[in-house]
Amino acid sequence: MDQFKNYIYNILLEPSIKSELEYFVQEFEKNPTAYDFLVDNPQGVQENYKEGYIGLSQRYAKAQQMLKKKFPGNTHLIQFQHQLYELGTFYLNWQAFLPTIQMLGTPEQVKHWQDLTFNYQIRGAYAQTEVGHGSDVQGLQTTAVFENNSFIINTPKASAFKFWPGQLGIFATHSVLQARTTVNGKDIGIQTFVVPIREPKTLKALEGVDVGDIGPKLGFLRADNGYLGLKNVRIDRNNMLMRYTKVDESGQVTTSSKNAIKYGYGSMLNLRVGLVNVFSIFGLFTNNLAYYQVKPLLKTQSIENEAIIFRLLRSYVVQYAQIIANAQVKEMFTRFQNQLKANDKQVNETLQLVHLYSSQMKSIAGWEAVKTSREAMQIAPFGHLNASDLTIIYADNVPFVTYEGDNNVLMQQTAQYLLKQFGKVSGGNAQFTGMASYFNKYTQENNQKASFQNLEEVLERLSYSFCKKTVENFQNNLINGHSIQTSWNELNQCELIKASVLFGYTNIYKQMGAQIKSSGYSLELLKIHKLFGLFLILENRTTIISFGIADFKQVEILAEIDQQFSGNNKLEFLDYLANGVGMYRQRNFINIDWDKLNLKARL
Amino acid sequence: MDQFKNYIYNILLEPSIKSELEYFVQEFEKNPTAYDFLVDNPQGVQENYKEGYIGLSQRYAKAQQMLKKKFPGNTHLIQFQHQLYELGTFYLNWQAFLPTIQMLGTPEQVKHWQDLTFNYQIRGAYAQTEVGHGSDVQGLQTTAVFENNSFIINTPKASAFKFWPGQLGIFATHSVLQARTTVNGKDIGIQTFVVPIREPKTLKALEGVDVGDIGPKLGFLRADNGYLGLKNVRIDRNNMLMRYTKVDESGQVTTSSKNAIKYGYGSMLNLRVGLVNVFSIFGLFTNNLAYYQVKPLLKTQSIENEAIIFRLLRSYVVQYAQIIANAQVKEMFTRFQNQLKANDKQVNETLQLVHLYSSQMKSIAGWEAVKTSREAMQIAPFGHLNASDLTIIYADNVPFVTYEGDNNVLMQQTAQYLLKQFGKVSGGNAQFTGMASYFNKYTQENNQKASFQNLEEVLERLSYSFCKKTVENFQNNLINGHSIQTSWNELNQCELIKASVLFGYTNIYKQMGAQIKSSGYSLELLKIHKLFGLFLILENRTTIISFGIADFKQVEILAEIDQQFSGNNKLEFLDYLANGVGMYRQRNFINIDWDKLNLKARL
Ligand SMILES: Cc1cc2nc3c(=O)[nH]c(=O)nc-3n(C[C@H](O)[C@H](O)[C@H](O)COP(=O)(O)OP(=O)(O)OC[C@H]3O[C@@H](n4cnc5c(N)ncnc54)[C@H](O)[C@@H]3O)c2cc1C
Ligand SMILES: Cc1cc2nc3c(=O)[nH]c(=O)nc-3n(C[C@H](O)[C@H](O)[C@H](O)COP(=O)(O)OP(=O)(O)OC[C@H]3O[C@@H](n4cnc5c(N)ncnc54)[C@H](O)[C@@H]3O)c2cc1C
Structure with missing residues (x-):
């Protein structure tokens, strides 16, 4: 398990953040009051901000003390979470x-x-x-x-x-x-x-x-x-x-040259790539908060509990998948920078890949963070109360889908890419390239009869079939005389985004696979990867069948989710995933802050 | 237009709420300080609540004054909105x-x-x-x-x-x-x-x-x-x-008798039926707030603007559809009460109908309210700021999906109903009944070749095909040896809920049609009804095609959305829909409260 934790930590704790944190801690410890000037300026500082900042510094100092006692090193995830959550002020x-x-x-x-x-x-x-x-x-x-x-x-x-x-x-x-x-x-x-x-x-x-x-x-x-x-x-x-x-x-x-300028802006994709981890970690933390709050209630065997365990499991798996796939995109980004330095001709294509992957992943990770924290509020017995911390993280997650590129706008860039790819191929000579090159495997066959070999193939076929149909719809509307604006914004926008999202999830699945391969196969990661694929297929099951990608018998493969676990194993695996996150407050139902809830249980 | 407005108002303003409001206004005017005692009790009243209550009373009094000047009657929607939003305290x-x-x-x-x-x-x-x-x-x-x-x-x-x-x-x-x-x-x-x-x-x-x-x-x-x-x-x-x-x-x-008790609890469905209007009105208000904020920017012709206009249009249409369809469910509820009094044998079936319709509509209206207010925050230039009021309504909408029956739990009752219906029919003798009786039209044919006559038929076929496939998946899992718990909660829950949601939207479409029929056909309502159907089909277009319910040529019917409008007509229709809501604050971009935003535009 330690190996797994270290692996995740190393992905999460980027060097830049480590050093920033260390620097800040040093500075703060040298002279904690040095930061007072931030709240002493006469102009424009509202009361709540003053208070907020003082609270923030105090809590940060406290957390640091606690941390030092608990964990000898300085590399624990707790710091990262803290840095994001409490020190958001300095993030930008x-x-x-x-x-x-x-x-x-x-x-x-x-x-x-x-x-x-x-x-x-x-x-x-x-x-x-x-x-x-x-x-x-x-x-x-x-x-x-x-x-x-x-x-x-x-x-x-x-x-x-x-x-x-x-x-x-x-x-x-x-x-x-x-x-x-x-x-x-x-x-x-x-x-x-x-x-x-x-x-x-x-x-x-x-x-x-x-x-x-x-x-x-x-x-x-x-x-x-x-x-x-x-x-x-x-x-x-x-x-x-x-x-x-x-x-x-x-x-x-x-x-x-125009290219040079493009590469310059391309370099700023760093921020977007980084945000994917931020969202995923927020997702993991909200899931942990819900898990530890609801855990004592999960022991009894009832229908709801199975459903709740399953939803928590899905959230963990999706967030981990995003983080691991994103490591692959980060490597791509480094490749882009190296190619740029080396004047490599491939640089253009690499930049396009980074751009597309990161915009898809930013959007999906943003939506998933909102979904996870929303579900966490529902699952945790005190989830809708500020005392649970969940409302605050939820509210922080909501605008994620707007800033650093509005999700719907970003996903339409993928839609445009897909249109170009299909346009190119419909001529008859060219092949699909880049992210879409796996489509080539499926162009020649009659989908109705296909049978699949593995999860990746199911997802690829789903992505291919859905994208193809959606692009055809769009083109048909054009052929029948509608303007591009009408066809795009009114008649097909929803479906174009849906297709791009399916394409995006499939890419995350594939990127995650590539990352696991390149980092050496670990059993735990393979299990998370498999579960991620199964969840995606499960959620698109009826579409998969209606496209003839699989029939009822074949989708029995999905039952494998269940076969991965027996008895209480699912709870154990949840615990394992939760531990991987390195909770900064191991809250549970018993030591919840009753005072904060105004509920003085006198019984 | 007035006729339309009156129609909507009469649906919205239930007698009980009218009289409550009138009573409260009278009492308040007789002695505004009579309510002071509410904030003078020594025990447990937190500062923010004191403040909140004082602010609430003051604002209510102000709004009443403003209202009286602006609108001679007492029946304007403004009161209803106010009563919900500011006087939420007395709602329960x-x-x-x-x-x-x-x-x-x-x-x-x-x-x-x-x-x-x-x-x-x-x-x-x-x-x-x-x-x-x-x-x-x-x-x-x-x-x-x-x-x-x-x-x-x-x-x-x-x-x-x-x-x-x-x-x-x-x-x-x-x-x-x-x-x-x-x-x-x-x-x-x-x-x-x-x-x-x-x-x-x-x-x-x-x-x-x-x-x-x-x-x-x-x-x-x-x-x-x-x-x-x-x-x-x-x-x-x-x-x-x-x-x-x-x-x-x-x-x-x-x-x-057990039945008597069931009927007793059934009578409480009143609250759930009422909440559908509450959610829909919240949706309409947030949409209006966004519309008036963004309106001055919509004059320029650009791609985003068309997309925004279209999204606003969709939100209005969906909320109106819910309100109008709900009027039909209210009538059903009255029928239930009458049948109960008259000892009519039909009462059992009517109760089941009210139960299913209201739980579907509560869930869909809840999700739509969250979606609409979320989109409104994105669309309005100041949407994420409290100054826009949108954040507050959004936050109020979020727990709608949890209380008065968690949405996911409620939708699974529909899933259970669907399973029973298909189970009954699979024997071979019985027919689909009740809400599902339209399924009988489609059991005998090969969907692949079907061609549809009207929007209702497309939606019915979509609902039938999706529900059928989903139920079959579930049954297959059981046949292959999985427990009911695993099959339900793990392998099929997502899809069962999705199928129930499609079934629910189709029911809303059908209920709305019935209500329009029974209240005399009005051109505006027919237009809203048609748009609602087109939006639903548009959003499920690829699924419709993949099921063979329609082919590319047939879905060109969807282009009708566009043909309903030419030039600026879409903006005019938006205005028309927005006016129907009876905004209590006709905010716009110009007279936004700059002070509240701390932006003293000195230019
Ligand atoms: C919490 C927060 C922090 C922020 N921090 C910063 C910051 O540090 N620095 C900074 O410069 N900005 C910041 N922003 C601003 C943010 O980047 C912008 O809000 C974002 O880029 C969207 O721009 P906009 O609000 O003007 O909306 P618009 O881009 O005008 O979009 C409005 C609506 O139109 C839709 N839309 C737009 N274009 C299209 C299209 N082509 N097709 C379909 N639909 C479309 C969108 O989906 C959206 O719903 C922040 C915003 C928030 C909420
Ligand atoms: C703002 C607000 C106001 C409220 N006002 C009142 C009030 O005035 N009076 C009152 O009595 N209560 C009130 N409530 C409580 C509310 O009715 C409950 O929160 C609600 O019924 C859900 O119950 P729970 O919180 O115990 O969650 P649970 O029912 O335990 O559900 C927790 C999670 O489990 C899932 N779940 C539960 N059962 C199943 C199942 N069979 N299958 C799959 N998933 C399942 C749910 O989706 C949910 O995510 C209010 C709640 C809120 C947030």
Whole structure:
């Protein structure tokens, strides 16, 4: 079991997060009150945030003490969870602000801002979204105009105000910011700038800067999402990130190749790849909270209990599958970076793969996190109460499906990819390629009669058949005279997304298989992999049969889920999966915080 | 349009709610401070509730003033929404406490408690759920023991504490309460009692009563959900509700027939039928909030906008469909009551119909309300902020799927019904009956070749084919030696629920058609009905084709959605649907509360 735990821990605990955490702990221990200034600035700090931040620091310190006693090392998962959950405040500094600079800045710019950030002299936000524009980056209305070796930044109307960025509300001293840029009268597109917004010591807004917290919201209760208006804010020319587009003193503009720019933005997929783990871990934690709360009730043998055990099992397996498959996507991302350095021709294709995999996985992991935490609230006896912590994590999960790319928008990129692939092949000469290349196996046969060899094949056939039918529907609507807009947005959007989701789950299954193979086969991982496949098939069983992919007898293979366990084995395996998570609070029904529930059981 | 509006209003504004509202408004106006006592009791009232209640009263008074200026009559929907949203506190008094007494009490008992309630001398809660037992009523651990012409009530362990009931936390003076009852040493099953718990003037807990609020939660922020422990609380024998089971002074027990008891509980389905409207109206309101927020942005022609318009349209249509179909179920409920009075033999079947329809509709309306308000948060530019009101309604919607019957549990009753129906028919002699009788139309044909005549037929065929395949899967698993528990909870639960949901949507479509027919055909309602059918088919398109119910050419009928509109007509129809809702705050993007957002647009 230890081997398994270590394996999971190593996937979860990325080096960057380890070192960030260590750094923060060191700093905090050296001088715990050093962080007081964050709550002492006179401007704009709301009561609940003050309180929230103080509570956060205190709890963090307490958790650290507890941790040290319990676990000798420093690598336990508890830290990671804590860091995400309680220190969400700093997440965007490391995961959005700094990476943007690292990707889009010149080496000198990177060094400059990195040093300041590593020394905690500045803290940054990532401000792209405006009141009027989110997913549609080309519609941004914030402007940057080159003038006298500087840029003048403006948000010319209310709808151009930056809106939503985390850390912008209270804590950020700087922000990276996208703006439509004009140099010597010429529009040079959307560029990215580092804009100082607050005086680092006092957190006072700089001149021309209108910045503050956007107020109470669902989820992210302790995060300081903010708004930002800029009025003739002058910044140094060099605050424009110039790795791909350069503006010199005279206003001369030089731009790298389009590909270079694409690769630059591609490098930022790092954040999306990382978020898949974040969502999955949130899913695991909510599942654990529910499991430990309901466990004492699961001993009695009743119908509901079997159903509950089964749902908990499904959630664990799905979250683990996501984390393990994501390790494969991370490797792909590293390959992309290496190919980029080596000027390898494959880089284009690798980037497309990372893009598609990560957007599918982000969406699926986001939806699964919402589903898991929703179910956990239902399953845990006190699930809908804040005292259970579940409501808070649930509320934090809900906007996951919106930010870092709205799920429905992201999944439609996969739909577009599928359309292109089928379009290419329908000509008759070409083959399916890339992620869709497994489709080639099934183009020649009559599905009605096919019989499958293994779970992967069932999923592949399901994905192929469903995608094919959906694409054909879409094309038929076009042939019959409907516009692309109508055919896409109205007549087929739902089904295109559904097909993409099936395609995405199949990819996760396949990626997970590849990762298990490359990391050496472990019995536990193979079991999780198999269960994941069986759950997917189970949930699409009627569709599988209606497509003629399998008949009733064949789907008896599904009964294998049950055969994996006998007697109480299922509970043992649940326990095993729960232990793998490394709960930071091993709550159970007995030592629930009755005071918090106002229920003083005097009996 | 007015005709349409009136039609909807009359469905929505039930007489009981109208009179409650009028009563409350009169009382409140006579003496607004008369309600102060509710916040002046020394015991157990938390700060946030005090504040919440004061805010609630103030806002209610303000809304009433505004209302009077704007709308001359008193019947506008605004009141209903307000009553639900701001006065949620009193909802259970009228919709659970009193109806339970009316259904299970003798005529004298009903008169006694009704008088006290109508005069606002007492306020009641409905306390069934315990810490350890929710859906499983037979497992309740609270006890009532007959002794000296009284009952002694106890919650013998922590897990027997009543937990969750609304109004129990602060405001209730009494509660109806289910307990396992023993008379002269004999267990007479679960009985229902009216238990005084607080002194009405001071709201002090009575002796032996341990009662309070369960604390902060997700949603229902202003509702006082509570816990209740009872230690040797003695109540009068006559506080047991004795319509069906009587206990006399000597402990002699007489019980009506089993059927009579079933009918008694059946009468309580009233609450569930009513909740369908509540959910649908919440759905309509969130959709309206999103629509008015995003409307100014919808003028520009872009891909996203078409998608957003389409999603808003779908939400309106689904909510209206639910409300209109539910009117049909209400009529059925009235028929049940009349048949009961007239000793009609049909009463059994009618009760089963009401039970099945209402549980399907409650579940679907609950899920749709969560979905609609979730989408509304995504669509509205400020949707995830509390300032938009959407987060609050969303959070209130989330537990809908749990209380008054957990959705997944309720839908499995339909699954059980379907299994029985198919079991009956598989013998060869019998026919499908009741809700499933339309299945008979399709048993003889080869689906692969069928071609359909109208939308209803497509939905019926889809429902039939999917239910049939799912039931066959289940039966196959049994034949191959799996236990009922494994086959049901593990191998088929997902698909059984999915099939039941399809069956349920089809029923809503059919009920809506019946209601339109019986209320005289109106063009607008027919349009909504048609759109509802098209949306359902659109969302299940690939399944429909894979079952051979329709081919590509036939599903071109779906393009009719588009043909219903040309140019800006879709926006006009949206406006029309939105107006039907009678928004209580016609918010729009311009007069959004910027202060609340902390965004002082100085530009
Ligand atoms: C908690 C939270 C934290 C955030 N943090 C940050 C941050 O740090 N920095 C930052 O810059 N932003 C941040 N955001 C903003 C977030 O990235 C945007 O909200 C997101 O990109 C969506 O943009 P939007 O809100 O403008 O919605 P839109 O993109 O306008 O979408 C609105 C609706 O339209 C639909 N839609 C849009 N395009 C299409 C299409 N092509 N086809 C079909 N449907 C479509 C969407 O599904 C959605 O329902 C945050 C948001 C939240 C909720
Ligand atoms: C906001 C709110 C208000 C409420 N108000 C009241 C009130 O006024 N009065 C009152 O008495 N109660 C009230 N309740 C309690 C509510 O009715 C119960 O929570 C509900 O009946 C579910 O019971 P439970 O919580 O014990 O969960 P359980 O019934 O134990 O269910 C737990 C989980 O098991 C699953 N499950 C249960 N049985 C089965 C099965 N046969 N097959 C498959 N899965 C199953 C469920 O899907 C669920 O996920 C309220 C609850 C909430 C959240």
